[in-house]
Amino acid sequence: MTTRRALVVRGGWEGHVPVEATELFIPFLEQNGFEVTVSESTESYLDLDGTDLVLQCVTMSEIEDAHVKGLDAAIRRGTGFAGWHGGIVDSFRKSADYNFITGGQFISHPHGYTDYHVDVLPEQAEHPIVAGITGFDVHTEQYYVHYDPTNTVLATTTFQSHPDFPWIEGTVMPAVWTRTWGEGRVFVCTVGHKLDDLQNPDVRTIVERGLLWASK
Template sequence: MKALITWGGWEGHEPDKVAELFRGILAEAGAEVEVTDSLACFDDAEALRDLDLIVPVWTMSELSKEAAQSVSEAVARGTGLAGCHGGMCDAFRSNVLWQFMTGANWVAHPGGDGVRYRVRMVEDHELTEGIEDFDVESEQYYLHVDPANEVLAVTDFPTVNWYHAANGPVEMPVAWVRRWGHGRVYYNSLGHKASVIEHGPAFEMLRRGLLWAAGGKEEAGEVTGWQAAGNHY
């Protein structure tokens, strides 16, 4: 298994520590892991297609159209994509292809850090089997989410009485899987700090998610034609 972890962006999310946590998970599973703090790794489209897994840890920041297309084409051909919190679904806010591929974009965390909320498993799936509902004290992510996602876990809003509370209760996805072409995509909104995901059920969810996403390469054969008409943005 060959994996790429690239980290950077807003330092408040401890991207270096989260990247190291991910590296440890993948190395323990026997993966050959490259870790970089540069987005230049997305410039080599052929190298990306040779990977089993791409793990972005980049809150905010900017990604070029060409780099996003290179990642998209690699994932469409079977390379997995997995990540957490702002490092994947608050990355590259101006890049709509990235948002489409990952399945959501962050819009708010009412109450900020330190909100106590429950994460509930909602899908009978290999990635959640045996994991019980659990409480988290962290940021509670409100996301604009693709309805095509296969949601594995949710949290209930509103927890904090803010402007959104006037809309009444909603179940907000916390973790999901999806497909992008022949590639597997996994996302988990936990991980504001590395300490939130370094142990317990949150860690186990992410460990399974990373390995699941990396396991899709063997399913993908020779893939062509993913750059169909209408891919302009």
């Protein structure tokens, strides 16, 4: 098996347990032929030559413009970019350039922890990331996001009414999507606030497949 290179970048808000969460997937990457390097800083985005996949789990925090430009250029050349929940779509809130790459930005989780269903879109049933999965139930944060209409949405979730935000009732929101960025592929799953979310068999399968799909 040809060795590929994966970079795991983690940090930011500790509530998303970036170390423990990424450690769940490092053995999977290694078993699939990746040589994995771990970084605690986005300074690693300054040199991504030869990197096939970036797995990022950095919630909030800030990023230097040069680091965003390094990441942007690498993805455009074909490096894959992937992650889940706030580690990818609630990162670097002040950087519009970063948000363009991910195709979405966290806005709120109005209900806090809540029971909700994720539906795989029937027209995406054969996509390699979700094949064989029709939907699943979780009890966790349900992300309301602003998202790019050019995303390829694989799965959605529907919001119930909230007394402070009555307009969200019935809103269908992307929960899993992909997009291309130049020659690169981007994968996002909004489920994954806590470790047991990522250990849900369907969520874990989707994330693992998403990592492989995004990699060049």
